[in-house]
Amino acid sequence: EVQLVESGGGLVKPGGSLRLSCAASGLTFSDAWMNWVRQAPGKGLEWVGRIKSKNDGVTTDYTAPVKGRFTISRDDSKNTLYLQMTSLKTEDTAVYYCATAGGFSGSPWNFQYWGQGTLLTVSS
Amino acid sequence: QAVVTQEPSLTVSPGGTVTLTCGSSTGAVTSGHYPYWIQQKPGQAPRTLIYDTSNKHSWTPARFSGSLLGGKAALTLSGAQPEDEAEYYCLLSYSGPYVFGAGTKVTVL
Numbered sequence: 001e002v003q004l005v006e007s008g009g010g011l012v013k014p015g016g017s018l019r020l021s022c023a024a025s026g027l028t029f030s031d032a033w034m035n036w037v038r039q040a041p042g043k044g045l046e047w048v049g050r051i052k053s054k055n056d057g058v059t060t061d062y063t064a065p066v067k068g069r070f071t072i073s074r075d076d077s078k079n080t081l082y083l084q085m086t087s088l089k090t091e092d093t094a095v096y097y098c099a100t101a102g103g104f105s106g107s108p109w110n111f112q113y114w115g116q117g118t119l120l121t122v123s124s
Numbered sequence: 125q126a127v128v129t130q131e132p133s134l135t136v137s138p139g140g141t142v143t144l145t146c147g148s149s150t151g152a153v154t155s156g157h158y159p160y161w162i163q164q165k166p167g168q169a170p171r172t173l174i175y176d177t178s179n180k181h182s183w184t185p186a187r188f189s190g191s192l193l194g195g196k197a198a199l200t201l202s203g204a205q206p207e208d209e210a211e212y213y214c215l216l217s218y219s220g221p222y223v224f225g226a227g228t229k230v231t232v233l
Contacts, residue, residue, distance in 0.1 A: 045170060061221055107176075
């Protein structure tokens with residue numbers, strides 16, 4: 001059974017930094033591409049970004065509002081995905097989910113499994 | 125960035141049928157957008173029901189189906205059940221980046 005468990009959320013002041021983690025089990029993590037998705041309180045889902053596997057170059061894509069501020073990385077030895085967030089703004093306040101991604105756009109792995117999310121609050 | 129449009133809310137009677145649609149500001153939604161439909165109930169994590177327009181996961185109830193309809197992606201719920209009351213999000217791929225719609229609140233009443 002695939003399980004994704006996010007952690008690292010909390011309260012951060014505007015301009016601050018934080019790193020979220022997503023621990024994965026039940027899948028061959030080193031082969032997996034992974035997504036981050038967020039949801040502001042009472043709002044809809046927003047795709048944050050994606051990282052490919054080492055075999056596919058560990059390349060990353062991001063949504064425009066976070067480019068240059070957020071960095072997705074992975075440690076395959078720990079089966080863990082990361083989201084490093086800097087220059088945080090109040091509008092980054094959200095529940096952050098990790099979700100699986102596939103190696104091609106129509107892959108069933110895309111958004112097939114989701115974690116339960118971790119809450120980031122950016123406030124002074 | 126493209127904007128994905130969905131109906132804000134829809135109501136369906138128990139046992140009834142309802143169709144949710146998903147449009148794109150860039151033009152017609154095609155199979156090349158690989159439409160996804162994601163269900164979210166209050167306080168729960170999202171759950172993907174449909175991927176790549178019409179494909180179902182093992183947990184997707186048979187009463188849900190995905191299609192392309194009139195230049196949009198569509199999710200049809202046939203034989204609605206009380207437990208289907210939820211927010212439904214459409215997700216489209218734009219050659220790499222993904223964009224979610226704002227969601228459709230489905231009420232079973």
